[in-house]
Amino acid sequence: MAIHIRLKQFDGPLDLLLHLxxxxxxxxxxxxxxxxxxxxxxxxxxxxxxxxxxxxxxxxMAALLVEIKSRALLPKPPKTDEEEDPEQVLIxxxxxxxxxxxxxxxxxxxxxxxLQLYAKLPEEIPLPPPTLEIDGLTLDALWLALRRxxxxxxxxxxxxxxxxxxxxxxxxxxxxxxxxxxSRLSIGEATFDxxxxxxxxxxxxxxxxxxxxxxxxxxxxxxxxxxAFDRIILHPGRRQGFGLE
Amino acid sequence: xxxxxxxxxxxxxxxxxxxxxxxxxxxQALGLSEMETMHAVEALxxxxxxxxxxxxxxxxxxxxxxxxxxxxxxxxxxxxxxVQRQSLSQAAMETLAVIAYHQPTTKGDVEQVRGxxxxxxxxxxxxxxxxxxxxxxxxxxxxxxxxxxxKFLEHFGISDVRELPPLPVLHSAAPDDEPPLTP
Amino acid sequence: xxxxxxxxxxxxxxxxxxxxxxxxxxxQALGLSEMETMHAVEALxxxxxxxxxxxxxxxxxxxxxxxxxxxxxxxxxxxxxxVQRQSLSQAAMETLAVIAYHQPTTKGDVEQVRGxxxxxxxxxxxxxxxxxxxxxxxxxxxxxxxxxxxKFLEHFGISDVRELPPLPVLHSAAPDDEPPLTP
Numbered sequence: 001m002a003i004h005i006r007l008k009q010f011d012g013p014l015d016l017l018l019h020l021x022x023x024x025x026x027x028x029x030x031x032x033x034x035x036x037x038x039x040x041x042x043x044x045x046x047x048x049x050x051x052x053x054x055x056x057x058x059x060x061m062a063a064l065l066v067e068i069k070s071r072a073l074l075p076k077p078p079k080t081d082e083e084e085d086p087e088q089v090l091i092x093x094x095x096x097x098x099x100x101x102x103x104x105x106x107x108x109x110x111x112x113x114x115l116q117l118y119a120k121l122p123e124e125i126p127l128p129p130p131t132l133e134i135d136g137l138t139l140d141a142l143w144l145a146l147r148r149x150x151x152x153x154x155x156x157x158x159x160x161x162x163x164x165x166x167x168x169x170x171x172x173x174x175x176x177x178x179x180x181x182x183s184r185l186s187i188g189e190a191t192f193d194x195x196x197x198x199x200x201x202x203x204x205x206x207x208x209x210x211x212x213x214x215x216x217x218x219x220x221x222x223x224x225x226x227x228a229f230d231r232i233i234l235h236p237g238r239r240q241g242f243g244l245e
Numbered sequence: 246x247x248x249x250x251x252x253x254x255x256x257x258x259x260x261x262x263x264x265x266x267x268x269x270x271x272x273q274a275l276g277l278s279e280m281e282t283m284h285a286v287e288a289l290x291x292x293x294x295x296x297x298x299x300x301x302x303x304x305x306x307x308x309x310x311x312x313x314x315x316x317x318x319x320x321x322x323x324x325x326x327x328v329q330r331q332s333l334s335q336a337a338m339e340t341l342a343v344i345a346y347h348q349p350t351t352k353g354d355v356e357q358v359r360g361x362x363x364x365x366x367x368x369x370x371x372x373x374x375x376x377x378x379x380x381x382x383x384x385x386x387x388x389x390x391x392x393x394x395x396k397f398l399e400h401f402g403i404s405d406v407r408e409l410p411p412l413p414v415l416h417s418a419a420p421d422d423e424p425p426l427t428p
Numbered sequence: 429x430x431x432x433x434x435x436x437x438x439x440x441x442x443x444x445x446x447x448x449x450x451x452x453x454x455x456q457a458l459g460l461s462e463m464e465t466m467h468a469v470e471a472l473x474x475x476x477x478x479x480x481x482x483x484x485x486x487x488x489x490x491x492x493x494x495x496x497x498x499x500x501x502x503x504x505x506x507x508x509x510x511v512q513r514q515s516l517s518q519a520a521m522e523t524l525a526v527i528a529y530h531q532p533t534t535k536g537d538v539e540q541v542r543g544x545x546x547x548x549x550x551x552x553x554x555x556x557x558x559x560x561x562x563x564x565x566x567x568x569x570x571x572x573x574x575x576x577x578x579k580f581l582e583h584f585g586i587s588d589v590r591e592l593p594p595l596p597v598l599h600s601a602a603p604d605d606e607p608p609l610t611p
Binding site: 246250252253254255257258260261262266270271273274296297300313316317320321 | 458
Binding site: 012013057097101102103108110114120121 | 321
């Protein structure tokens with residue numbers, strides 16, 4: 001009997017076995033009194049697309065079939081309770097597989113009907129901005145939050161390191177320097193250099209400079225310069241008629 | 246909202262959505278309980294059925310969807326090219342059958358029944374949203390348990406897995422020519 | 429086709445199409461004359477109008493379309509964009525409390541009271557609309573002043589910040605059992 005079958009057509013050895021059983025028109029339980037084992041081996045060994053990786057399950061099944069056949073030729077050892085008869089196990093597996101294969105066919109017919117149920121595409125809807133609702137906003141919760149802060153503070157302060165160290169008094173404050181600059185400007189323009197004493201320290205320079213920037217930002221003074229590296233002149237008030245400032 | 250208005254609000258929502266909508270989301274949008282929502286759904290379903298309408302309200306598990314009635318499919322297909330869903334391959338269908346009837350179940354169980362590796366078909370079914378992971382089996386290796394989804398029901402046009410026909414009874418290992426043992 | 433079935437076949441076609449469909453195309457798909465089709469359309473239209481349905485059949489010249497009724501739009505929006513519920517973190521609640529009682533106040537002040545950086549919680553409160561910028565403090569760096577919003581009042585169920593409960597008695601930095609140092 002010539003069999004032209006490609007293994008790829010089958011979803012595994014059980015599928016192929018069921019196919020052969022169906023072709024031979026026999027019952028599953030008669031598989032070992034038939035030629036199915038020989039046909040199975042013939043298909044697997046003769047498969048043109050034989051690829052051990054893909055066919056390993058088929059080969060394993062062929063080995064099992066041969067084992068079951070050869071057992072049948074030997075006198076049967078007395079059966080123990082735990083020992084499962086590989087023939088019965090295989091028949092049970094084939095039966096179970098056949099059940100699911102048939103169910104899969106029924107499901108396919110359900111699928112075919114369902115594929116004819118049409119829905120519409122979702123509409124495109126411009127959505128308003130998402131609304132956010134906030135839970136747990138109660139006056140009690142707010143009050144408790146304040147208590148938490150209050151109770152935390154003294155504890156944290158106790159953790160302060162009380163080692164002795166020298167702290168130099170800040171001689172210059174930004175607010176102080178702002179007053180100095182403003183009082184100087186109240187009598188007219190001034191140059192940047194004359195704000196500083198003869199030998200200014202780093203603290204004085206930095207603080208005065210920040211104070212000046214602050215005044216510029218508040219619009220209480222403005223600066224002009226004739227050319228690059230020229231003297232910087234400070235003027236009181238906001239700069240007038242200067243386009244995009 | 247007014248309970249008398251609910252069925253038609255549901256109709257409007259499902260119409261706009263196009264896709265299936267979960268009962269909890271629907272209930273939230275309507276400001277109703279899930280129970281009240283399901284009552285409204287049933288009222289709407291009855292309304293559709295009493296008049297052989299062109300569209301039907303389908304329930305797939307916990308999801309609802311408006312769909313055309315199958316008898317009008319030829320007219321729809323004649324005029325429009327509706328988006329056709331893909332049918333499943335034989336391998337995927339077999340894997341799905343084992344999961345549907347044994348759920349929750351593991352890949353190992355499916356492989357045991359089918360006699361082949363099922364990694365690919367399980368992945369593809371997960372990807373299509375027809376099955377989902379539902380936990381792990383308390384067994385060696387704690388394998389993942391799979392079950393079918395509401396999308397599975399939608400794909401097969403049934404409201405509940407129990408609508409699948411029971412597994413066919415086959416004359417298995419016990420030969421039928423032997424009379425059953427009776428006391 | 430059976431003329432009695434035509435209205436529902438039209439419903440099925442319009443439903444799937446989602447767009448407006450011309451009467452000639454409908455007639456062709458149904459295998460009916462345009463006259464017969466228009467009769468079926470009118471029958472369907474009557475059916476829709478006699479019941480306050482969630483969807484309506486609209487006629488634009490000789491084109492037909494199924495649309496949702498406007499009155500149900502809010503439900504649709506709520507489904508597609510459910511209200512997000514969130515609660516304030518402990519940090520944000522503390523920041524809000526300090527701002528509520530000290531308003532208008534700066535981030536620096538809040539940080540001073542809470543003893544931690546408050547950039548994130550101030551941003552989050554701004555984003556949630558519970559506080560707003562109300563100007564700048566005439567101080568170094570002109571820091572932004574924050575105050576609570578009307579939404580804040582609404583959420584806490586009060587009509588004025590003066591309705592806030594009195595500040596808790598603080599065991600503050602200066603323990604009150606020690607007499608203050610006087611020169």
